[in-house]
Every structure is written in structure tokens, then in C-alpha cells.
Amino acid sequence: MDFGKLYRPTLFNSWQFIAFTGLIMSGGAEVIMRLIQYPRPAGYGWLYLCWAALFVVGALVNLFGKPTPHGHHHHHH
Template sequence: MADKPDYRKLYHPAAFNAWQYIAFTGIIMTLGAQLILAVIGQPKPDGFLWLYAVWAGVFVLGSLSNLYGKPDDHHHHH
């Protein structure tokens, strides 16, 4: 019987893989950029909100890889 996935990998940054960490950082940076644009009174560029969809997609794919990927397959090139 297969082991249950470690769901801590979905919410604990120390358990994130590279894709999750990149997406998490991207979401934080996009939020920061949106806040700065609001503070200085500049409109958001067209398509700005699509950044959230992209980061969410990267996070979901990274999460699936982290939860269900082979534990010893780190995609290192030798």
C-alpha cells in the first residue's frame, strides 16, 4: 500500500520544492508590486492580474511534483 502524501509540503515553506518556492516568492513580489502601484497611484498594467494565475499554476504543478514525485528523483544532471 502506498504511503500517504505529506501534506505539510503544501503549506510549510521549508518543505517546498524549487517550483513551489519560486511561485510563493512570485506571489509575494506581485502583491508587493500591486501595493506599491496603489500607494503611488499608478494603474496596473494590462494583464497584471494574470500574474496571480501563473504563480498559482506553477505552485500547483510544483505541489503535485512534490507530493507524488519519486522521493529520490531530484532531477539533477550529472
């Protein structure tokens, strides 16, 4: 089992990458809101829980899903 799939963005699947990006963007937006003293919208904290849940689901699929056989990658040029 390759635990690098949990912390190395180059090994993330699309669900993990979307969740990771969402966490970063939501955190960045919260920092900006605090800097300009804009009140955090009601329920904003739920975003983090949703991103984390999506990441966990993606990580489980990435760790325990059927691996792609070598030599059978889909590259379109």
C-alpha cells in the first residue's frame, strides 16, 4: 500500500485533488475575509468538513481501488 497517495499531490486522484484545492482556496478566502474584516458567512465552516470528507473518500478509492495495469494508460495526443 502506497501511503504517499495520502500526502503527495502528484499521486492524488481527481477527487483528492479537487478536495485539496478546495481546502486551500477556502482557507485563502477565509484569510482574506479576516484581513478585510468581512464577517465569515454562516455555515462557512461546513466547507472544510465537506472538502475533508471528499478527500477521505478519494483517498479510500485511491488506496483500495483497482490499480490501472501498467502499460494501459490512456494518453490522448
